Amino acid sequence: MLLGPRWERTIVVCVFFSLIHFPSLHSFISDPDFRAQLVGYFKMALPLKKISHLSCFKDFRRRLNHLSPEMSLKNEEQNDLSPKDSVKGNDQYRAPSGIHVEHEEESRNDFWQFESSNLFRHPRIHLEPQEKSDNNFKKFVIKKLEKSCQCSSTKAKNTIFGFLPVLQWLPKYDLKKNILGDMMSGLIVGILLVPQSIAYSLLAGQEPIYGLYTSFFASLIYFILGTSRHISVGIFGILCLMIGEVVDRELYIAGYDTVHAASNESSLVNQMSNKTCDRSCYAITVGSTVTFVAGVYQVAMGFFQVGFVSVYLSDALLGGFVTGASFTILTSQVKYLLGLSLPRSGGVGSLITTWIHIFRNIHKTNICDLITSLLCLLVLLPTKELNERFKSKLKAPIPVELFVVVAATLASHFGKLSEKYGTSIAGHIPTGFMPPKAPDWNLIPRVAVDAIAIAIIGFAITVSLSEMFAKKHGYTVKANQEMYAIGFCNIIPSFFHSFTTSAALAKTLVKESTGCQTQVSGVMTALVLLLVLLVIAPLFFSLQKSVLGVITIVNLRGALCKFKDLPQMWRISRMDTVIWFVTMLSSALISTEIGLLTGVCFSMFCVILRTQKPKASLLGLVEDSEVFESMSAYKNLQAKSGIKIFRFVAPLYYVNKEYFKSVLYKKTLNPVLVKAAQRKAAKKKIKRETVTLSGIQDEVSVQLSYDPLEFHTIVIDCSAIQFLDTAGIHTLKEVRRDYEAIGIQVLLAQCNPSVRDSLARGEYCKKDEENLLFYSVYEAMTFAEDSQNQKERYVPNGPSFSSD
Numbered sequence: 001m002l003l004g005p006r007w008e009r010t011i012v013v014c015v016f017f018s019l020i021h022f023p024s025l026h027s028f029i030s031d032p033d034f035r036a037q038l039v040g041y042f043k044m045a046l047p048l049k050k051i052s053h054l055s056c057f058k059d060f061r062r063r064l065n066h067l068s069p070e071m072s073l074k075n076e077e078q079n080d081l082s083p084k085d086s087v088k089g090n091d092q093y094r095a096p097s098g099i100h101v102e103h104e105e106e107s108r109n110d111f112w113q114f115e116s117s118n119l120f121r122h123p124r125i126h127l128e129p130q131e132k133s134d135n136n137f138k139k140f141v142i143k144k145l146e147k148s149c150q151c152s153s154t155k156a157k158n159t160i161f162g163f164l165p166v167l168q169w170l171p172k173y174d175l176k177k178n179i180l181g182d183m184m185s186g187l188i189v190g191i192l193l194v195p196q197s198i199a200y201s202l203l204a205g206q207e208p209i210y211g212l213y214t215s216f217f218a219s220l221i222y223f224i225l226g227t228s229r230h231i232s233v234g235i236f237g238i239l240c241l242m243i244g245e246v247v248d249r250e251l252y253i254a255g256y257d258t259v260h261a262a263s264n265e266s267s268l269v270n271q272m273s274n275k276t277c278d279r280s281c282y283a284i285t286v287g288s289t290v291t292f293v294a295g296v297y298q299v300a301m302g303f304f305q306v307g308f309v310s311v312y313l314s315d316a317l318l319g320g321f322v323t324g325a326s327f328t329i330l331t332s333q334v335k336y337l338l339g340l341s342l343p344r345s346g347g348v349g350s351l352i353t354t355w356i357h358i359f360r361n362i363h364k365t366n367i368c369d370l371i372t373s374l375l376c377l378l379v380l381l382p383t384k385e386l387n388e389r390f391k392s393k394l395k396a397p398i399p400v401e402l403f404v405v406v407a408a409t410l411a412s413h414f415g416k417l418s419e420k421y422g423t424s425i426a427g428h429i430p431t432g433f434m435p436p437k438a439p440d441w442n443l444i445p446r447v448a449v450d451a452i453a454i455a456i457i458g459f460a461i462t463v464s465l466s467e468m469f470a471k472k473h474g475y476t477v478k479a480n481q482e483m484y485a486i487g488f489c490n491i492i493p494s495f496f497h498s499f500t501t502s503a504a505l506a507k508t509l510v511k512e513s514t515g516c517q518t519q520v521s522g523v524m525t526a527l528v529l530l531l532v533l534l535v536i537a538p539l540f541f542s543l544q545k546s547v548l549g550v551i552t553i554v555n556l557r558g559a560l561c562k563f564k565d566l567p568q569m570w571r572i573s574r575m576d577t578v579i580w581f582v583t584m585l586s587s588a589l590i591s592t593e594i595g596l597l598t599g600v601c602f603s604m605f606c607v608i609l610r611t612q613k614p615k616a617s618l619l620g621l622v623e624d625s626e627v628f629e630s631m632s633a634y635k636n637l638q639a640k641s642g643i644k645i646f647r648f649v650a651p652l653y654y655v656n657k658e659y660f661k662s663v664l665y666k667k668t669l670n671p672v673l674v675k676a677a678q679r680k681a682a683k684k685k686i687k688r689e690t691v692t693l694s695g696i697q698d699e700v701s702v703q704l705s706y707d708p709l710e711f712h713t714i715v716i717d718c719s720a721i722q723f724l725d726t727a728g729i730h731t732l733k734e735v736r737r738d739y740e741a742i743g744i745q746v747l748l749a750q751c752n753p754s755v756r757d758s759l760a761r762g763e764y765c766k767k768d769e770e771n772l773l774f775y776s777v778y779e780a781m782t783f784a785e786d787s788q789n790q791k792e793r794y795v796p797n798g799p800s801f802s803s804d
Contacts, residue, residue, distance in 0.1 A: 169519075178518055185510075186520070189510055189511050189514075194532055194543075197211035200236070205251070206284055209533075216529040218489045219233065219523070219526040220523070225484060230466075232507035232522075236502045242453065243290060247286045288439045289447055291498065292444075292494035294455040294490050295486075295488065296491065297487075298455050298484075298487030313467060316579040317603050320581065320583030320599060321464060323584045324585065325587050329506045331350075336373075337373040339367075341424070352589065366423060376404055380401070380554045384513070404547060409539070412425065426541060427541060436496050437495065457502070462502050465508055505559075510552065611653075617646075621637060621781075628645055643713045643785070648716070648720065652723075652724050654726075654728075675742050709742070714746050715748075715749055715780045716748050718748055722755075725758075732748075747774060747784060748780075751773060
């Protein structure tokens, strides 16, 4: 013929259906010559195994046998069957017990045996995989090195701009839109940093001026290197406590008297450095050295791009951490509101310890500080609410904190509140800068381990806060660049008598709530600190600490109001709500750094828990479609007779492999128990036959016919299985082996390329068994139905006995 094979097959199909559905053409079939030509052309034009399962072809075969008895007789003779054994009008026969396997194999080679394919119903999908790229590790490393070592003006520009983000955003700075908010927030944070730097310097075992140095340099350096617009980098209480512990230990080892306050001088000689250095000098040397090592660690983490760990800080985790840390900050400020002189508690359980100290000393409350705090609260809270409610109409928030600070300072100075009522004030702040000094290199081996924890906590707090505020205000931060920024905020200031810094939650909240727009506010903060260091330190001498405490607490209201969002969070995700509570409670009751670590670990545990016992269900077919969905979730789904379709919604790996087997056996049947029952029944049957055969112990081979099972095929929908490990592959092999032992075939459908590669490497299928993997569930279901039809046609039913 001149037509191509595809057109020839199309013509054959048309002729085929015409002969079946038009009775007027049946006379042609009775013609032996036409029938012989038709049979020959079928052999040539169509693969014989492509149409046997079709009911219409079975009808065609029945009509041929009916119209041509000699052909039917010929087929029966080839199979050693007499005409009386043939069931007329039915294409399915039941083989007698005397037929052997050889006869069945011969019958499968008959022309009318087309039982192994499904061309017309649902053709198999065949995809050609892409050629895999060469994964040679040596070539990969060489390629990366070549790419890294290439130098061009564009690459140099991108590298410089990436390392110095200020070069990117500063030229685009909108002066009219942002300057007012940046100035206000920078001024307020700068004013807050003055007394806090003094107080936290004492926690670190340092002179007050060193705390001011630390906050000044950190604000300036982060302006150049940082990517977050809102966080305030400077002195932080937790890190100051950790630095103080190292300083106290090294002072004790060096022979200094650690009983006296840090401000007291000592004339002892530091034998470690062979230089004359008093206690204050050696304390800042230790603090600077620890800071330098911690900064090196942070820069190294940024260089090796360990910043990806920030993705493990989920929204629920960050929210719980901020709220828990807010309770700690609030607790630390209560003593200033009451005018109590209490030691600052640090470490595990500091919140509870602080409240115990507060209640034990509540009778010592300074009435003047308490009244001042209440008055400031009455002014700040309503004004903050007005700022929040009318923020869309106000060009800039009302700088109520600045007004309160100025008014309180004037009242304290002219009213002489400190002299008359003993209120706690900021006090004298030294001015001027000291010459730079390098860290003590001999101390590095002794403080290297301490610096690891300080570096990790400083990075975690900085990244978590920057991620949180970036998400809140709709921009992105680079975690690796944040590592560089916070690292150099420690390395460079360590040469200028400073100690470790990081982002601080309380000051960040103040900064954000007072209208901060960009990093320019950090420059304003640095300018305020510079003015304090050089000129106007005496002006803040009379500023009450209770006023600063009130400002800090009022700016925590946003984090504390997160409790109102809990009902909605519970409705959306109960797991996220639990993560929020665990992180919040651990951050508040244990400690801030341990709380953050606990939140990360618990969040990862929840992810593992979700995959350990995921959802699994049986699927049903949506009417008039090829879509399968969970029968437990939707109604009116069609369950195919003899086929169970199972979906497992999680990766299959060592954690959930036993759960996969148990839930699969529960929703279908346990093949191990079925096999054991079959063996038990077989033993009883053999024993009964040997006893009842005329009392003679003859060997009898018995082929048992067990009660038919409810289904013959299990299709596992692998669309939700992202990956397999070795345990998962072994589990699939074991499940398939157990089910095949009782006559149930297991098919896998919708495996992604990763799962297919894992199955291939794990030798799940042999070369002649690749047809057990399907690209769709519907394709697998169709194959299962066809294969079962083939078995019902050629596998003998009923028991067969043969005695030797």
